[in-house]
Amino acid sequence: MGRVEGRGLSNHWDTIQYLETLGFKISQYVELCHDVEQVKAYYHRLLETRNDLPYDIDGIVIKLNEFELQERLGELSRSPRWAVAWKFPPQQETTRVEDILVSVGRTGALTPVAILEPVRVGGVEVSRATLHNEDEVKKKDVRTGDTVTIQRAGDVIPEVVNVILSKRTGREKKFTMPGKCPVCGSKVERPEGEAIHRCTGxxxxxxxxxxxxxxxxxxxxxxxxxxxxxxxxxxxxxxxxxxxxxxxxxxxxxxxxxxxxxxxxxxxxxxxxxxxxxxxxxxxxxxxxxxxxxxxxxxxxxxxxxxxxxxxxxxxxxxxxxxxxxxxxxxxxxxxxxxxxxxxxxxxxxxxxxxxxxxxxAKKTPLSGKTFVLTGGLESLTRDQARKMIEDLGGRVSSSVSKKTDFVVVGADPGSKYDKALQLKVKTLDEEEFKKLIGK
Ligand SMILES: [Zn+2]
CATH class of the missing domain: 1.10.150.20 (5' to 3' exonuclease, C-terminal subdomain)
Incomplete structure (x- = not known):
């Protein structure tokens, strides 16, 4: 609500009702509760009927009604203290993994997908569930032929939660990530530090x-x-x-x-x-x-x-x-x-x-090829400004002093880099000398 004139609205409930009189559609499931017991009862009622709703929900939101109290509670950086979500547990079912295939996404990411014996989970038929990546398959040790628990929460893609080991027969087949893209045949790579395999084609x-x-x-x-x-x-x-x-x-x-x-x-x-x-x-x-x-x-x-x-x-x-x-x-x-x-x-x-x-x-700039190290505080420049000026003039800034360093710019209260510069006989510049060098 923006500006409202000629009408005092002091709470959320009245505001919603007022919006309805103006012709806005409001949810028919909004309810005013007067204590925690009523909130709990509402939660359980909705949990039982969630599958009859024409859309997926993953829980409810409880809001404090009075604006004055809302204000007193205030907000955290990303969420108000006067509104809180109470999530429903994800809906789970068990079924059998008929196969594990690999799908290739638009960015070339390869995702293992469990093809399932179709099962209804929360009113929706599920026949595929994501296994995310190779590590996840290994961690959960999902194999073709396994009986698994799957779950879906809200409209998130269903996922395999765990394997029911007691149902193993010994005929299950382990999964391995293909070395070649199943779509184009190019080499598949797993970049260092990433969990995702990618097609390189x-x-x-x-x-x-x-x-x-x-x-x-x-x-x-x-x-x-x-x-x-x-x-x-x-x-x-x-x-x-x-x-x-x-x-x-x-x-x-x-x-x-x-x-x-x-x-x-x-x-x-x-x-x-x-x-x-x-x-x-x-x-x-x-x-x-x-x-x-x-x-x-x-x-x-x-x-x-x-x-x-x-x-x-x-x-x-x-x-x-x-x-x-x-x-x-x-x-x-x-x-x-x-x-x-x-x-x-x-x-x-x-x-x-x-x-x-x-x-x-052969862009000859005064600083091309020169390496600088900055230490201590400068009076007229921030560290970032100094760095940018050096780089704009073709030089570069390093974080540590070595024999290859050309200049050490020494500001107020310099650190150990200054001592190192003296020790290695690297040319040092004070702020004035530095500014002269860069033409300021
Ligand atoms: Zn490919």
Whole structure:
């Protein structure tokens, strides 16, 4: 409720009733309770009839009625103290696992799914339940043929809770994650530190729509007007099966899409045509290499200057670059060693996409290649401002002093880094000297 004039509303209940007189729809299950016993009775009544509701609920919310009391209780950062949820227990059933399949999501994530003997849980027939990931399957030791407890809570996807070990016959089959994507056959990878296996194929139909949406987006190939709905249709109608196919579309192909007109088709083809000369950064970003966002695409463009050169680098070469860690290096390396990805790159060239070569810009800035360490407080700059100024001028900031450090900027109350600088005879700068160096 915003501003209300000529009517004093002092509690939640009256407010809801008032809203109804104004024509708003209110829930027919709202009830005013006068003590805790009434709240409990309401909870149990609703728990018994929850499956008759036309929608899923996972519990009730109890609110304090009087506004004045609400105000006195106040709010925590994310939730009021005067409203509290009382969740229903999840609904459980037992059934048999007929098979364990792997589904591939739009991001290439492989999820093991239990195919179940159909069973009704809370009024809904369930025949599949998620097993989340490989670790989860192992932890719960779910095998094909097992009898399991499954549960659903609200509209969340049903999941397997546990195996009923006493029902084991010895004929159950253990699950192993496939090494190849069940949809496209590309190698499956589990990135270090992650629980999820992923398909590495850029042309995987399960991932293609997601990849396409990224490919055409701003900062990537920037194809104006080519929304997700269009891309989806193009894939479903088999007009395209990878990014490169976009550059081979003819007008008659585009006209096959629903609600397509002459003018719109031409606009789309124009947008595709215009994107044939991307900058190197945009092109690298557009490829959708895992862990390579726009900023890193820019770093790679500046360091390697062409796609062909980037593709040749070893993992060690890649990690030589400041800001490229081993995980990123590995995903770049794997990307350019996946034959399917290389085929798409070739096709992009054939489709008329220009692969730019960045000239070696010998941008001589006063600080290029220099390493700084900051210690102590500066008077006129925050640490972050100082860091940004150094980086803008081509230098970089490190957190520890070594022989490779060029300058240690020493502010008030410097720490042990100052002692280290003296010990290693690294050039130190006070705030004034630093500001002179950066031209401030
Ligand atoms: Zn795949």
């Amino acid at each position: 850029i042309a995987c139909p399960a991932q293609i729509k997601e990849n396409l949406a990224h490919f055409v987006s701003r900062g990537a190939m920037d194809m104006d007007g080519l929304g997700f709905k269009f891309l989806e249709q193009m894939v479903d109608k088999k007009l395209i099966s990878d990014q490169a196919d976009l550059f081979f579309l003819e007008k008659e192909d585009v006209m096959k899409m629903d609600r397509m007109g002459d003018k719109l088709a031409e606009n789309l083809l124009n947008a595709i045509d215009k994107s044939r000369s991307p900058s190197l950064t945009n092109l690298i970003f557009a490829l959708g290499i895992r862990n390579v966002g726009y900023h890193l695409a820019d770093v790679l463009a500046k360091n390697f200057r062409s796609i062909d050169n980037l593709a040749k680098q070893s993992i060690d070469d890649l990690t030589e670059v400041h800001e490229i860690g081993p995980i990123v290096a590995e995903s770049i390396y794997n990307f350019f060693h996946n034959p399917k990805n290389l085929k798409v790159l070739e096709k992009l060239k054939k489709g008329g996409v220009k692969f730019p070569k960045e000239k070696v810009v």
